[in-house]
Amino acid sequence: MMSVLEKSPTLHWLGRQLFNRDDPAAFFDPLLERINPMWVRQYTPARVKAIYNETADTKTFVLAPAGRWKGFAAGQHVNIGIDVDGVRRNRTFSLSSSPIQWRADGTVTLTIKRLPGGLVTNWMHDHLEPGAVIGLGEAFGDFQIPEPQEPALYIAGGSGITPVLSQLETMAASDYRAPVTLLYFVRTQADVIAAEKLHALASRWPAFTLKVFATSDTHPPQFLSEQHLDDVPGIAARRCYLCGPKGLMDLANDLLYRRGIGEDRIHSTFFSAPSANLDTEILGGAVHFQRSNLDVSSEGDAVLLDIAEAAKLSPRYGCRMGICHQCSCRKTSGTVINRLTGKASGPGEETIQLCVSVPSGPVSVEL
Ligand code: FES
Structure with a gap:
């Protein structure tokens, strides 16, 4: 049916x-x-095959999605749906394994750090066990391997290594010959995720150079600097990939930009949504949630997802940063500003993403 x-x-x-x-x-x-959990349609059911520890606060979950899952490109994200205390929760994570592994044995991995206060990550660490079934969405995202091959520089921090792992494994298995350097920043050596895998890649893949920096293991702490970039041969000709905490990404962007590496050669994937400089004068307004017949008012740069949740509504969401489209919803009237780009919508009916839409005057949405 x-x-x-x-x-x-x-x-x-x-x-x-x-x-x-x-x-x-x-x-x-x-x-x-x-x-039968494998029959669920909204997500593709994925059975947990194994779980192993990467560091004290990071685990890798090996999943076997049901046959209808469409696969992914290295570096892409997925939404997952899991039930925590009877409530379905949706979150977005990067796949840490290579598509080659999925094609060979039907498994993918998610490498997930326990976040302080994180409802879903803590539940997964404490309660998810082999044999359980979770929901897996189709993959999305454009953080992808250079095609055709060209020299590349990866700068990753902490658990930002996960999409990078997927790409490096794929490049190594595809006989990628252009030079690839990874500068991986962690707090201490004990925080290196997938250490064994990274060192194995470095020893079997001649084009790959691995450099790990434990920022807190030295005095003073060693953060990304000009010196690190000076040591990357032919850096001006490299395509650059950044993934990590905002501070590292901002610093890397700044240092690369000062070397004349253009925006079109720097690719970033974010942990949290970047925000445009918004004109606070035009933000906020009356919000009408049509289906719930609820009226609230908003101020400043609050996005509609936060406004709805504050009003005790439970709209669907995944990444909360404008990439997964799970929070897409029909706006029936009014103008919203996209918090990522600063662009204003039209005044009429259209689909918007609740997690990045800030009301600018009265707004009505189908929620
Ligand atoms: S929750 Fe992912 S785009 Fe809004």
């Missing part, structure tokens, strides 16, 4: 009317999940 609902426009429309969902098949998820 679900495939019929998905394929027939008429039945899809009927399902939309009956169940008020873009994906009517998802209506049956809770029922199917009770019968």
